[in-house]
Amino acid sequence: MVATAVLFLFIGGISVVVDASMRVVGTARAKYIGATFAQKKIELARNLPYDDVGTVGGIPPGLLPQQESIQVGALNYDVRVTVYYVDDPYDGVAPTDLLPVDYKRVKVAVTWDGPFASNSPLELWTDISPKGVETLAGAGTLSLQVFDSLGAPVVGADVLIVNDQVTPAVNLSTLSDSSGRVLLPGALACVECYEVTVSKDGFTTDRTYGTDEVDIPNKPHISVIEGEVSEASFAIDKTSTIHYKTVRTAEYNYAPINSVQMHVYGSKLIGTTALGEPVYAYDQMIVTQPPNGEIYVGNMAWDQYTVEIPLGSAVEEAGTSPLVPFALSPGQELTFYMVVAAST
Structure with missing residues (x-):
């Protein structure tokens, strides 16, 4: 019995070692394949004409795809390429340097x-x-800044530019x-012409607007002027x-009432109509x-909100808690009570 137990322990120990060894070998192989894909992209970029070093649909534009999926056996590889200009501080940086395109940096992840x-x-x-002097003919620099509600910079915000x-x-x-x-x-x-949308997981969204959405937008799609920021x-x-x-x-002991329609609007404006x-x-x-008699509404932005009962409703407002307009802070969960009575 003792010999059998020892044998089982021995076999179990060998299995753990073999499993660990296979994982080390498998991980190293997977990493080697990934490095090979990355190196191929880097070599491809190095062999392109300078004007073609960029991504399809990117800034600067070029021939390199932004994303590529490659399957090798049971492994699924996601290859992402980013190309951007580098503004070398040697000759100043934007906005002082009106040609902040000293060279391009290619990053493969x-x-x-x-x-x-x-x-x-x-x-x-x-x-x-580049082989010659930096140029920015027919182009300018797009500079975007992302803040939170307190004016602090937001790191890692998703920025989509179309x-x-x-x-x-x-x-x-x-x-x-x-x-x-x-x-x-x-x-x-x-x-x-540059439509910009900024978001992040768990955060609100801010974006530009076109005149097809708002007659006079406060934040129109962005214009770029040649040689300017x-x-x-x-x-x-x-x-x-x-x-x-x-x-x-109160005379009904604040009993819930269903199917009450309410008009909710904030104080932030995205623009005005043609009539102001x-x-x-x-x-x-x-x-x-x-x-x-309740409803949860999520994905709300911080703002001052007003809640009203529309004219012609069967009920009218008899009180609210909190009073309107009320402030909603970032990340807050707020309960709002609307007390209603029959319309008179």
Whole structure:
């Protein structure tokens, strides 16, 4: 019996060692394949003409795809390429340096999932310099800043830039840096053509608007002027939730009442109509639901909100808690009570 137990322990120990060894070998092989893909992209970029060193739909534009999926056996590789101009401080930096396009930096990030999935991206990068003097003919610099509700920079915000009015068209996804900035020299010049949307997981969204959405937008699509820096700022923060509850008056012991329609709007404006009327960032009709006369509304932005009972409703407002307009902070969960009585 003792000999059998010892044998089982011995076999079990060998199995653990073999399993660990296979994982080490498998992980090393998966990493080697990922590094090979990254190195091939780097070599491809180095062998391209300088004007073609860029990404399809990116700034600067070029021949390198922004994303590529490659399957090797049970491993699925995701290869992402980013190309951007570097503004070397040797000759000053933007906005003082009106030609902040000293050279291009190519970065390749590879991740993979499967039996030996990556824990973090495998990254390689290289700098590629022009053969002559830096130029920015027909282009300018797009400078975007992302803040939170207190004015602090937001790191790692998702920034989507779309422009189908230039050739080649732009469709670029990038992230704000450690100072909340996205700096893109080499953006082709055009008027109110760069559509920018800024977001982040668990955060609100801020974006530009076209005249097809708002007659006179406060933040129109961005124009880029040749040889100049075009700046725009965006504010995002954690989303909030409002729990609306509609109840009867005190004589009914504040019993819940269902199917009450309410008009909710904030104070932030995205622009005005041609007649000068305000267009609110948030302006919605909501209806409380049975059985308890309530409704949860999430993904709300921080703002001052007003809640009203529309004219012609069967009920009218008899009081609210908190009083309107009320302030909603980033990341807050707020309960709002609307006390109603029969319309008179």
